[in-house]
Amino acid sequence: MAGIYIHVPFCKQACSYCDFYFVTKTDLMDAFVQALLIEIKHWENHSLFSEGAETIYFGGGTPSRLEPKHWQLIFDSLQAFITSKTREITVEVNPDDVTIESMQVLKALGVTRLSMGVQTFDESRLHFMHRAHSKTQAIQAIEIIQKTGFKSFTVDLIYGNPNQTLADLNADIDQFLTFDLPHISAYSLTIEPRTRLGKAEEKGTLIPLQDDAVSEHFLLVRERLTQAGFEAYEVSNFAKLGHRSFHNSNYWKHIDYIGMGAGAHSFVWLDGKTARRWNHAPDLKAYVNNPLQQTDIQTLELSELAEERLLIGLRTKDGLEFDELKNRYQFSFSEEQLHFIQQLQEQGLVQPHPEKIVLTDSGLLLADHLVLELITK
Ligand code: SF4
Known part of the structure; x- marks a missing residue:
């Protein structure tokens, strides 16, 4: 069974390290949802989804920027893909959008898993990352998610920040472990050229952490989380028993998925010997004008796919x-x-x-x- 990825390209503000596709203006949000409905409808009777979608994942951007009326429209139109075989429906959220009401809306619509970007509980590092939330909001958001009854959710942690010591990281991990979290995704900070941090590095005002220190961070995260009962099932992903992400695991295994929304990617096997990958341009206006437009269409041969599979598969347990x-x-x-x-x-x-x-x-x-x-x- 294939999966669906929906890219919701709206964020409250630009995090300093982020090079995903997003916009901070919301004037096209209604139009985006209307375009998305057209795209969802387009795939409704496709043979890829004859048994529904195995997983549905809303990523971004920040899907939790959408309003309840948007979620209702989207889920009404996704009903054709949600069957008894659908294993997981995930929504990425940010702490500043998490309220009892917003979580109840998602729960009532059938969302089974949340993915929340916390990154750190340290106020000065939250500021450095230009995150839109505070430490208190992150703590309250985790408590609300648990109270609303979401059994499966993941929280992101970022390590390897400039000037971050092992003691700083230990303090962050301590705080993460005060909650009974089913899953943690831990990433080392990557400084991408087009971001605020990338520009600071270029000007010489930001010195990234040395590789050796980042390796020590990686090993510390791995050791502490495995000691706390998490399974390190991929380089960046740690799950308690029964809480691995199906959607991400399917990406790593080259399972077909259709990406919808501005900037989304798709991957589909053609005949067992070749596969096709394509994108929607990272351009909200273009998407609203034509939600079915495909760009960067590539046909991948088995030899390329084998290399990709090695590259991803060897990062897994x-x-x-x-x-x-x-x-x-x-x-x-x-x-x-x-x-x-x-x-x-x-x-x-x-x-x-x-x-x-x-x-x-x-x-x-x-x-x-x-x-x-x-x-x-
Ligand atoms: S909220 Fe997420 S997608 Fe948006 S700017 Fe921050 S890291 Fe990027």
Whole structure:
């Protein structure tokens, strides 16, 4: 079964590190929703959704900027995709939008999971990230989510900030762990060129944390969260039992999904040997004028897909089965690559396993680099 991703491109303000597509004006919000309804309708009878959508994910931007009337319209139109086989409906929210009323609206419509960007409980770092919420709002939002009865939700944490010490990070993790959270996504701060932080780095007014220190942060997060009972099922994702994200896990496994909304991406297998990926332009006006327009259409061959699958699969706890690579991607490692994997095992970067390739904790630190080395052998 395929999934649906809906990109809601509205944010209250621009976080200093963010290079996702969003706008801060809301004058086109009604028009966006009308365009989205057209797009949802367009896919209603497509064979990809003959049994409904397995997962539906509202990302952004900040979907929680939408008003109750918008949610009602969107969910009315999504009914054709929501079946007994739909496993997960997720909405990204920000703490400053979380109220008892707004959460009750989502719960009543059938949303099963929330994803909330908290990032830190430290006021000065919230300010540095230009987040729209305070520490108190983040705490209250988690309490409201729990009170409203959402059993599954994730909270984001960002580490590796300039000048952030291990003691600072420990204090943040302590605060995260005071709540009974089912899932945490922890990302290291990436400084992207077109962002406020990117420009500060370019001017020399911001010095990023050194790589060694970021690695120490990564290992600390991993150690503390696994000790607290979370399963580190992907480099950035930690779940209590039964709370892995189906939607994200499906992305990593190359399961078909249709992306709707301005700036959304889609991925669909064509014939088992090639797949197609396309985007909606990150341009709200263009989307409102033509919600079915596709750009950057790419056809991907099995060899490219195998490389992608390696790149993503090796970031997961489950790793990648040799059989899957062979049967689905017609890919087998060459003698040289097998020799390289053997060397990585001897260095403690790959776990010894007869049927699959799985990185160790030290290997995960270098995951992207190791996979690039592996595929260019
Ligand atoms: S709220 Fe999320 S999408 Fe919006 S600017 Fe901040 S990080 Fe980016």
